[in-house]
Amino acid sequence: MKWMVRGPLLAAWVLLLAACASGGGRKPAPPALVDPEDVAAAQARQSTREAWLHGRKEWGFEARVAVSQAGKGGSGRLDWRQQGARYTASLSAPVTRQSWRLSADEAGARLEGLEGGLRQGADADQLLREATGWDIPVQTLSDWARGLSGGGRPEFGPEGQLQALDQAGWRIRYTEWLPAAGDQPAMPRRIEAERGQARVRLIVDRWDLGAAP
Template identity: 90%
Template sequence: MKWNWRGPLLAACVLMLAACASGGGRKSAPPPLDDPEDVAAAQARQATREAWLRGQPEWGFEARVAVSQAGKGGSGRLDWRQQGAQYTASLSAPVTRQSWRLSAGSDGARLEGLEGGPRQGEDADLLLREATGWDIPVQTLSEWARGLSGQGSPEFGPEGQLQALRQAGWTIRYTEWLPAAGAQPAMPRRIEAERGQARVRLIVDRWDLGAAP
């Protein structure tokens, strides 16, 4: 079966959206660091963290994802695999047994799993939006998921971890982190991104920061 986001199965997906959310209303985030010395120290730690992550060209994660836009939504599981500049994002809905697969790199993007067959384009974000109607920042999701500030404007919480990021009209909030383990730095566990009526929530269940399988 194909996953047609615009089909009648959206009702079931909307029910799943609440389960994927953090439960209840969003908790108020603590005030961001504003002392110049504290901010500088947090920026230095973030730079060290980003350098380590950018040194891992092959990585992946498994997560629960929920998307809502203009009162409609859906949710499922996301398996992301990155190999250098190439990535594959596989999204599946366990209840409906539908799925799609987005592959992209320097040679463009390809979306499979839609009625009518695969679609291709140069821009992954545009391809997904035109095919499904969903506004998901796929092009930068790999950066945001790992907690990389990139070209955005970061804010740091009291513990010195990245708390929020604003980029290209999106506001990304990091509401939970997994602790560092050995050489591996702390990694985001819960992420919320929003722009206008578009919302994306990500709960990472597993990080693979070594060679991609």
Template identity: 55%
Template sequence: MRASTHAAGLCAALVLLGGCATRGPSGALPPALSDPRAIEAAEQGQSQREQWLREHPQWSFEGRVAINNAGKGGNGRIEWQQDGTAYVVSLSAPVTRQSWRLTGDTRSGAGRLEGLPGGPRHGEDAEVLLLQATGWDIPVNALAGWVRGLQAVGFPVEERSFSTEGRVQTLRQAGWQIDYTQWTDAQDSRPELPSRIEAQRDQAAVRLLVDRWDFSAP
């Protein structure tokens, strides 16, 4: 079965959640920090966040995702579980009760995709595997960093700016622009974390809304 057929089936299932996504990231961001002293303070705060997150390599989140590639895509629920460099990402369409699971490792880049007609698929590059099987251009090997407001390992940073609150506002890596439009407040020792992330490259866009973060060890 061709990849285009798989993609059509997945989009048809996700449409039942509320319609195919037809827009990429939206809304203008407020002006970024420009004062050198304020930027330096924001960089220091970011370094502290990064240190805490490096010390907590096991984490997960639940939320909602909208995927768009050249005007075609859909919406669904997403669950992400991370253990070091290994991850399991589950996407589900509650109305149809269909679900798909991607298992991979950011170190090797390889992945296994389950839930497709014909059985699981394997690939040396999880992003290529997803694109061929579903038509979705999703930077899964970089998202583990981006979703936490960190730069992805292995890619040079083209640009990074901070909001007036001292939080990362825009990050450019690997041809993608990642905009952080909402954050959750710090809780206990846990630092602030993104709750709405919008990423775009060319005609591909991913919008992610995080409902719950969990950094407790399994």
């Protein structure tokens, strides 16, 4: 029964993986800041932007996402919408016209769109892993996407922006940023995360950070 559920989703993502994974080899990251004064200044700027972002309770983004694990994977489009503690992550594979939607709040998580009907559980990461086989850190993806360091160990690039983050066994790299606009801080554009054989790549096409509280 488990393979009947996973099959359609795996097929859709494998067909699309090459388009997102064919961008060539990874460019080496510039040296991280090491001077204590420079690091302190970067951390202060990071704290300011995090405070600004924490003040937005309703926000979202549209992105391209690619996932691979043990040599298998796929890609599609991700639409993330956050309303307080509740979020909805909708993923679609345009070529195959398949899609699913994961929503979660303090009461639990719901996964819709897979063969077999609605699935529910207390933990969004576990629910997705059991249904699809993919190790995707859904619970913390929203923080990573916004460039929030959380309880991780951050590294800053030459321009003082967050460049890498180690958290819960994951290595997250920020390889491109969108510039600040008005009072809105700079936002991540390209993000790569990996842990063991699991890899997630996110390219954000549009941010919607909502109105001021």
